[in-house]
Amino acid sequence: MTMTTEKKIIGRCPFCGGNVVKTCKGYRCENNMGEHPSCVLNINAILGNRKMADNEIAELLTNRSVLLDGFTSKEGKAFPTVLELADDGNINMQAVIGKCPHCGGEIRVGSRAFNCSNYGNQESPCSFAIWRNIGGHQVTLAEAKELCEKGITSNELEMYREDGSVYRKRLGVSPDKLQIVKI
Template sequence: MELRKIGICPVCGKGQIVVGTLGYSCNYFKTMDDKCTFNIYHTYWNKTITEDIAEQLITKGKTEIFHDFMKKDGTPFSAALVIESGKVVPRFANKTLEHPCPLCGGHIEVLLSGYACTNYNEKNTDGTRKCKLYIPRTIAKRDIPIQAIEALLENRETPFMSGFSSNSGESFAAKLVLTSDGRISFDNTICKCPKCDGNIYMGKKAYNCSNYKNETIKCDFVIWREMSGRKITPEEVLELCENKETKILSGFHDKDGNPMERKLILNDDFKIKLI
């Protein structure tokens, strides 16, 4: 009796996958040195592989994600079956983030090495990736938390973050920005300058205006990064420039070292005062 065939072998492309007692096997055999041994077993991790699942695997190279695989200790797990190096192996389902990929609308998976769109490993007919979005877990020697990635996906930029390190070892702060072509770039611009409408960015010792070196404007607006023994954060600079004052802040010290609480105030002469 002729065995039932369900499709062309995805490994050798010469034989047919037939339904047998051991599973779904390639029937290509010419000689002992010219044969195909590809096989899909009837069960994997206590899950029965139906003909529909086997057909999905041989036509697409992978199955959908199943949630009823079972470890030896009885613990269920989620995975898809994929064909790699001529064998059927599991591809474990990764955690996905709430916000979709801003480039293609796919899901963003949390990987060991970073965050990637589910279409990142998919290829177009010309061999190019269907989606270019991949965000490393560590950028400029700084770990990027999931909260920052969620903000990047939603707004195409993160909040201002410190702790980055340049190739020369110099630390710096910046926002991560997602470009239209899926690249991740740095932006150290905090907000518009309240004096000349230039850009305020973080320098080594102060928050400076981008027009400081502009010979036509020569804007001298500055906010020192440390005032009265307290570091001033980019978020506080933004609040100060937009509202002309901050909320009451703790952590300042007077000349005798006594702690005090103060507001930062931007006066009419564009100078910063503590009150």
């Protein structure tokens, strides 16, 4: 009787196309194992003092980036960030997602909004922000980047009224480039 080894496949490796499997220490491409590994993909299960979920790793493998909350600094301060899978297999934490449409500052990931880095600037403060929840819709990383780059979302997004009824609108940057409006 032969023993078969069952492996939990999380997704496809974006570098070599191999299966990415869950291991005791994290997630690894099947071609990153053995004596002569041919792939660099090896992701720790804990990043930024936060345990990664299988579905988050699957999204990272597919999109090469994922916006997540719940990371903790060495000082114990919680923060959200964008994890990016670099071409060398490293995972980079990226707080900046784009350029502010109003002042040209950096748009950074915040716990409740994507905020301009010039918010606290004494000489020329900027109040531009993209709330992460607009009308019951959780704004995605791709949508926030699209608003920064193009000034409008390409698709209508599902939102909800106070009475629970559903409606669809695109999001856009207001003419004065200070806020996000439903179009």
